[in-house]
Amino acid sequence: MLSKRVIPCLDVRDGKLTKGVRFQGNVDIGDPVETARRYSEEGADEIVFYDITASHEGRGIMLRVVEEVASQVFIPFSVGGGISSVAQMRDVLLAGAEKVSVNSAAVKNPQIIAEGAAAFGSQCIVVGMDVLRVPVSPQIPSGYEIVIHGGRKPTGIDAIWWAREAERLGAGELCVNSIDADGTKNGYELTLTRQIAEAVRIPVIASGGAGSPEHMADAVTIGRASAALIASIVHFGEYTIRQCKEVMARRGIKVRMLW
Amino acid sequence: MLAILDYHAGNLTSVRRALDHLGIPAQITADPTLLRQAHGVIFPGVGAAGAAMAHLTSTGLAALLHELVQSAKPLLGICLGCQIVLEASQENEATTLGLLPGHCQRFDPQLRDEDGHPIAIPHMGWNTVQLQRPCRLFAGIDPASEFYFVHSYYPVPAPEFVLGTTFYGLEFCSVHGRDGLWSVQFHPEKSGRPGLRLLRNFFAYCQEVGHAQ
Numbered sequence: 242m243l244s245k246r247v248i249p250c251l252d253v254r255d256g257k258l259t260k261g262v263r264f265q266g267n268v269d270i271g272d273p274v275e276t277a278r279r280y281s282e283e284g285a286d287e288i289v290f291y292d293i294t295a296s297h298e299g300r301g302i303m304l305r306v307v308e309e310v311a312s313q314v315f316i317p318f319s320v321g322g323g324i325s326s327v328a329q330m331r332d333v334l335l336a337g338a339e340k341v342s343v344n345s346a347a348v349k350n351p352q353i354i355a356e357g358a359a360a361f362g363s364q365c366i367v368v369g370m371d372v373l374r375v376p377v378s379p380q381i382p383s384g385y386e387i388v389i390h391g392g393r394k395p396t397g398i399d400a401i402w403w404a405r406e407a408e409r410l411g412a413g414e415l416c417v418n419s420i421d422a423d424g425t426k427n428g429y430e431l432t433l434t435r436q437i438a439e440a441v442r443i444p445v446i447a448s449g450g451a452g453s454p455e456h457m458a459d460a461v462t463i464g465r466a467s468a469a470l471i472a473s474i475v476h477f478g479e480y481t482i483r484q485c486k487e488v489m490a491r492r493g494i495k496v497r498m499l500w
Numbered sequence: 501m502l503a504i505l506d507y508h509a510g511n512l513t514s515v516r517r518a519l520d521h522l523g524i525p526a527q528i529t530a531d532p533t534l535l536r537q538a539h540g541v542i543f544p545g546v547g548a549a550g551a552a553m554a555h556l557t558s559t560g561l562a563a564l565l566h567e568l569v570q571s572a573k574p575l576l577g578i579c580l581g582c583q584i585v586l587e588a589s590q591e592n593e594a595t596t597l598g599l600l601p602g603h604c605q606r607f608d609p610q611l612r613d614e615d616g617h618p619i620a621i622p623h624m625g626w627n628t629v630q631l632q633r634p635c636r637l638f639a640g641i642d643p644a645s646e647f648y649f650v651h652s653y654y655p656v657p658a659p660e661f662v663l664g665t666t667f668y669g670l671e672f673c674s675v676h677g678r679d680g681l682w683s684v685q686f687h688p689e690k691s692g693r694p695g696l697r698l699l700r701n702f703f704a705y706c707q708e709v710g711h712a713q
Contacts, residue, residue, distance in 0.1 A: 242614055242667050244626040244646060286626055312517045317648060317690050334511060339690065362546055364622055364650045444620050497626045497646045500692050
């Protein structure tokens with residue numbers, strides 16, 4: 242029986258974590274490689290790197306980070322942020338990432354999903370979606386709209402429609418991030434997560450709003466997600482990944498408890 | 501030395517990195533001399549069975565694999581490798597290597613998970629393996645350990661070769677073979693400590709057999 246996954250997300254700029262990560266013992270660490278290794282040892286099922294580097298030079302640094310992670314961490318990890326071509330996908334995958342994630346670039350050029358899936362297989366292609374709650378309208382019948390550029394730019398695209406379209410084009414997984422819930426620590430947007438999980442047959446990762454392990458448990462039960470993405474609740478040492486998983490296991494959720 | 505068979509089926513470096521980490525000498529190669537010299541051969545791969553078989557046949561590697569197995573060279577198939585060692589695949593209606601009797605088939609989208617929801621395809625994530633027969637690859641690995649899977653097709657070998665099974669909508673074979681010719685549907689190189697242990701167990705077997713010869 243497949244386990245629900247717990248996935249810490251690390252933001253990286255110019256090869257460094259943008260926020261320090263604090264493990265038990267209160268050591269601040271800014272090194273993405275060391276942090277990924279520690280999270281893997283703490284029981285992370287997968288790791289997401291989100292590269293917020295803007296410059297071309299920074300991209301080269303990120304590829305070296307990916308290579309380092311791949312030689313030290315033996316669980317799957319994905320890299321997203323600013324990937325807009327099949328050539329960039331290839332670089333990241335050859336450097337050792339299991340998956341690449343595309344977000345704004347896929348909204349602007351949906352064919353990149355199909356091209357990436359044809360070149361590397363659907364299992365490599367994650368489509369990240371930033372979603373904002375809006376009034377229901379003929380254009381946005383679900384009341385959830387896709388926004389791009391880190392949530393700043395509305396697109397007029399309905400999130401449920403886009404989820405199905407991404408699946409049709411060959412996405413292997415969707416990472417659904419609620420802009421409304423993001424940073425609130427009040428829990429994931431469960432209605433959105435569930436609507437998308439029920440609209441597609443590919444796995445959905447819930448993102449945005451995790452403030453406690455209970456929220457994570459909600460995401461994979463009420464929200465029907467396959468995985469819960471987390472950031473600050475583990476980065477700042479509030480909870481360990483093991484503690485999160487123990488809470489989920491007590492709720493009867495199958496999670497990987499042995500590593 | 502372990503040879504990682506290079507047959508243009510996806511990125512093979514993750515297996516090499518895992519072996520490097522374990523201090524096991526390894527080389528990604530399609531060179532028949534190196535493959536014959538190796539203590540054992542790892543046969544990984546992701547992608548489509550049809551394209552992979554076309555490449556193996558046109559390069560003569562298919563025939564070489566038969567030769568290696570006949571000479572009792574230890575072989576470990578991973579993921580796509582685990583599928584194409586069998587005789588046929590539903591994927592691209594391909595005739596595959598036939599090193600072991602059996603075929604592979606696609607997960608039926610009508611299958612339901614334990615909550616009654618339709619299963620997602622591919623089967624992607626961490627799952628357990630129930631050993632049906634003793635298997636040296638799993639020596640020292642806790643039976644509750646989980647392994648990382650990513651696949652849409654699953655192997656159906658002849659029943660006597662089923663070594664381990666996994667549940668996803670149905671109970672399917674996730675480990676098959678016999679001593680020296682093993683295949684795993686999951687990715688040991690991405691399965692954390694238990695996966696690394698499995699690779700180490702394979703190498704230990706290869707060394708043992710190599711020394712005995």
